[in-house]
Amino acid sequence: MNSSYDSPPADCLHSACVERGERHGLDFLFHPESVALVGITTSNPLHWTRTFLDAFIESGFDRPLYLVNPKGGEIKGHKVYPSLREVPGSIDHVIGLVNARTAPRLVEECAEKGVRAAHFCTSGFSETGDPDRIRLESELAEAGRRTGIRIIGPNCMGIYCPQSRLSFSPVLPRESGPVGLISQSGGNSVYLVRQGALRGIRFSKVISYGNACDINENDLLEYLAGDPETRIICLYIEGIKDGKRFRKALEKAARDKTVILLKGGLTEGGARAVAGHTAALAGSRSTWEALCRQLGIISVHSLDEMIDVLVTLLFLPLPGGRNAVLFGAGGGASVLIADEFETRGLQVPALSPDVIARLQEFTPAAGNILRNPIDYSQNMLDAERTRKAFDIVSKWEGTDFVVTFIRTGQFVLPWLSGARINMLLGRFWIDRDDLPKPVAMVIEPSVLPQEAEAILPAINECISSRLPVYYSFGAAANAIDLVLSQAERRAAAD
Amino acid sequence: MNSSYDSPPADCLHSACVERGERHGLDFLFHPESVALVGITTSNPLHWTRTFLDAFIESGFDRPLYLVNPKGGEIKGHKVYPSLREVPGSIDHVIGLVNARTAPRLVEECAEKGVRAAHFCTSGFSETGDPDRIRLESELAEAGRRTGIRIIGPNCMGIYCPQSRLSFSPVLPRESGPVGLISQSGGNSVYLVRQGALRGIRFSKVISYGNACDINENDLLEYLAGDPETRIICLYIEGIKDGKRFRKALEKAARDKTVILLKGGLTEGGARAVAGHTAALAGSRSTWEALCRQLGIISVHSLDEMIDVLVTLLFLPLPGGRNAVLFGAGGGASVLIADEFETRGLQVPALSPDVIARLQEFTPAAGNILRNPIDYSQNMLDAERTRKAFDIVSKWEGTDFVVTFIRTGQFVLPWLSGARINMLLGRFWIDRDDLPKPVAMVIEPSVLPQEAEAILPAINECISSRLPVYYSFGAAANAIDLVLSQAERRAAAD
Structure with a gap:
């Protein structure tokens, strides 16, 4: 880790640098040696500023963490220093929870x-539209330039990096993974990580x-494009500051990694919300859609769609084509899932x-329909028979992948829609390395209280076995189509 | 109730008849004096045939119910008669749970x-595609014609009518409501009722x-069109037997009531599933879409979409126009919900x-964005302030309705996303008769275990207060647009 306080060299953002295993660019943001929470409230344990302390405790942050508030005192066994100056050790990274006016x-x-x-979590800057507060944000930026201190924000949640145990919420996982996320919105980033x-x-x-x-988004995108820990880059962008640089950064990122983009503010109302939220300029829908197509970026329109695409990229081996066998339970369900898949250009x-x-x-x-989709309802409680049927269809050369489906809310008896069926469905491929084809699993869950207890553990077993699990026919079809389409465009371009 | 065993007079299906409060047409199907479950298994309490007995017990069926199985014996205190002939009383309605071959x-x-x-729940008829079994179904139909007994099915769940306590599952509500459903698929009908x-x-x-x-669908549609207990008719149709009659029935139904149609089998794969499921002919997408537009029918493409439209029709007073104030929590959420609404032609x-x-x-x-959408995050825990703001915006003449929104998964602390915020949001209009504008509520729920307990009771309180609650921004926007579009088409046609 680079321990110098100098600004990172601009020419360090290259793959050669990454190949040599060197830390580079904005690495110092993600791997601070010490952190101070400035402005944490001492009086009210439910105050939002306390979240960061709880987040650091929960993440197991193992380097010096200092709390600062003019009132002094102690919180959860941590001394509170009256000012930054009085903190005894050196401080790498400050999380500013102070009032906007005191930020500069x-x-x-x-x-x-x-x-x-x-990092300034604080809001009350340019997003208010108030000229005074727009000026305040300029002062903050100017103070950063003058001192050489890099500023994150204001009006944001900052950084979550499980590897270095930085976190902004006590309910986020401690484990690291291959997905990087750059989000202009704090709420959207919490939602994506939690869901x-x-x-x-x-x-x-x-x-x-x-x-x-x-x-800004350009610095972060250039950084993640070269970050060896990041295989997939997710972007939630409301507006961009420098179109040319952004396009170049996006192009590079999309060349080396998979990029998923959610552009907020594509409608008039959405753009107004953007102006009020992060004071950015939104841009037109057609421009953004064209850019994504051109650069081989997966464009999504909601956070849940982004999550479904991530599930596909991470857990569904890329099918060799668009032909699917749909294998599951229910005649009506068979009809509807086939319609969802074929409507999106997947073939059944x-x-x-x-x-x-x-x-x-x-x-x-x-009680069984042996076409495609295959409705195996009547036999699904016979594990041996179902496994045999599943093996036959997944080895069939006419299919590129298999989708098993179950809709727990369709059963007349709760126990039928509980763990048994999910377990049976999942059991065919959990821990199997010899699956002839990629397999996806769609579980449309009922939230009937008496079923949740039976269903959730079964679903979670599938998820923790790294199976691609989707919660609706349409969501599965949409995400698989988006990932296949991107792969097809890439193959055509090569 | 008509107690004669004659076939109902065809000319009884008229509104004049309904106005006189007379039971008519297929009424006898829904109000039998006595029921026999023939073919219920005596040995295995988990066998699917037992579902019907459990359903009748759970629904509180209060007229004679007879069980029939050649083995005789007793189930749950009910005597099992070896044959129909040996049942002492008269029997109005038979639910056949027997093997397909013995059905005629x-x-x-x-x-x-x-x-x-x-009613024959039994499958193994024309849907198998097997010539022998297609013949078997013809024999069954012929036996019905010969004897004058009307046949429901085969290969279906039959009837759920809370008013007369007929039911096909022990987990369906006992209360009646204004929605009629005609579904070719049993699983889809269970799903719709349960969800x-x-x-x-x-x-x-x-x-x-x-x-x-x-x-068939025509008999049922003609019946529900004249049924005074049914205000909204939902259809899940895979294929139709008589296009001309169906169109006429649909036209009449749509004139007097709101009709929502989900057509299964609009793709090649879906049509194949239809053939395997109920042996019907599916028809082209464009024909169906055109028909719906022409007749003022709301066309949907999934069961959940149908449910969202029902929530809108039942619980959201029809807004006077397309202008919405979006009032909720979260900057990123504000941007995304505005995009969802405006993309569907609703205005913010x-x-x-x-x-x-x-x-x-x-x-x-x-921390607040006072534009539209309104992000009231920072004040939402201050009930008085939020109520005041909500009242101001909902009285604004520039808006036709108000949508409050909250995404529980976006909060950094579980308690924030729990009951408190939901309660606060809901409390502004639960039990208020003086709301100046229709109000919808969108709650995108996290399923984090520690939150479910806090969130679900709050959501359920809103639902049981007959508020229109949706679970995603997109679903709310889509359903409200569909209902408004249908109202606009009707107004234009008048």
Whole structure:
């Protein structure tokens, strides 16, 4: 780790540098030696500023952590220093929880202590639209430039980096993963990490960068493009400060990694929200869509869609084509899932007569539909028979992947929609290395209280076994199509 | 109730008849005096045939219920008769749980007992594609014609009618409601009733009619169109037997009531699934879409979309226009919900300077966005302030309705995303009769275990207060647009 306080050399952002295993660029942001929480409240344990302390405790942060508040005192066994100056050790990284008006002054104090980066969670700057507060943000940026201290924010959650145990919430996983996230919005970044975690997704580095008065989407994108811990880059962008540089950074990132983009503010109302949220300029829908197509970037329109695409990229081996066997429970469900898949350009080809004949050898005609989709409802509680059928269809050369599906809310008896069926469905490929084809699993869950207890453990077992689990027919079809389309565009371009 | 066993007069299906309060047409299907479950298994309490007995027990069926199985014996205190003939009382309605091959013979036995309707849950008929079994279904239909007994199915769940306590599952609500459902698929009908129930929706009559060898979509649609207990008719159709009659029935139904249609099998793969499921012919997408537009029918593409439209029709008073104020928590969430609404042609107009000024009088600038959407995150725990702001914006003449939104997974602390915020949001309009504008509520729920307990009771309180609650920004926008579009088309046609 680079321990100098100098600004990182601009020419360090190259793959050669990464190949040599060198830390580079903005690394110091993600790996501070010590952190101070300035402005944490001493009186109210439910105050939002306390979240950061709880986050650091929960993440197991193992380097010096200092608390600062003019009132002094103690919080959870940590001494509270009245000012930054009075902190005995050196400080690498400051998290500013202070009132907006005192933010520029805090930067000056940071300079005295040799701080390298200051993150301002505080809001009340340009996003208010108030000229005074726009000026205040300029002062903050200017203080950063003058002192050489890099500023994150203001008006953002800052950094979550499990590897170095930086965190902004006590409910985020401690484990690292291959997904980097750059998000202008704090709420969206928390949502993605939390909901993503429930789907088995883990992150390398997450940065909520807010108003971007200094460090912006370009700096962060260039950094993550060269970050060896990051394989997939997710972007939630409201507006950009330098279109040319952003395009170049995006192009480089998309060349080496998979990039997923969610652009906020593509409508008039959305753009107004952007202006109020991070004071950025939104840009037109067609421009953004064209850019994504051109650069081979996966464009999504909601956070849940982003999570579904991540699940696909991380857990579904890329199918060799668009032909799917849909294997599951329910006649009506079969019809609807086939419609969802074919509407999105995935194919559900008729089974060959040979495959049907082999299935018929041991499958009763009543209550099962041996076409494609295959409704195996009536046999699904017979594990051996279902495994045999599943093996036959997944080895069929007419299919590129298999999707098993179950809709727990369709069953007339709660126990039928509980753990048993999920377990049976999942059991065919959990811990199997010899699966002939990629397999996805769609579970449309009922939230009937008496079922949740039975269903959730089964779903979680599948997720922790790194299976691609989706929660709706449409979401699965959409995400698999998006990932296949991107791979097809890349193959065509090569 | 008509107690004669004659076929209902065809000319009874008229509104004049309904106005006179007379039971008519297929009423006898929904209000049997006595029921026999024929073929219920005596040995295995987990066998699917037992579901019907559990369903009748759970629904509180209070008329004679007979069990029939050649083995005789007793189940849960009910005597099991070896044959239909040996049942002492008269039987109105038979639920056939017998093997497909014995179904035609059972109809003959029903005739001896004066049965009026026989529902065959059994599968293994034309849906298998097997010529022998197609013939078997013809025999079943022929037995019905010969004896005058009306046949429901085969290959379906039959009838759920809370008013008369007919049911096909022990987990369905006992309460009646204004929604009628005609579904070719049993699984889809169970799903709609169960998931719908969790959203506050209750049904008048639900019929899963399967292969429709006798009673078909036309009979049922004509019946529900004249049923005074049914205000909204939902259709899940895989294929139709008589296009001309269906169109006419649909036209009449859509004239008097709101009709929502989900057509399964609009793709090649979906149509193949239809053939395997209920042996119907699927028809092209464009034909169906055109038909819906022409007749003022709301066309949906998934069961969850159907449920969201029902929530809108039942619980959101029809807004006078497309302008919405979005009032909730989170900057990133504000941007995304505005995009979702405007993408679907709903408008999120800029607040007037006057409204903004009035909000600013008591709302701090930092952490709140006083545009539209309104991000009231920082004040949401102050109930008085939030209520005041909510009242100001909902009285604003620039808006036709208000949507409050919250995404529980975006908060850094679980307690923030728990009951408190949901309660606060909901409390502004629960039990208020003086709301100036229709209000919808979008809660994107996290399923983090530590939050579910706090969130679900708050959500359920809102639902049981008959508030329109949606679970995603996109789903809310889509459903509200669909309902408004249909109202606009109707107004234009008038």
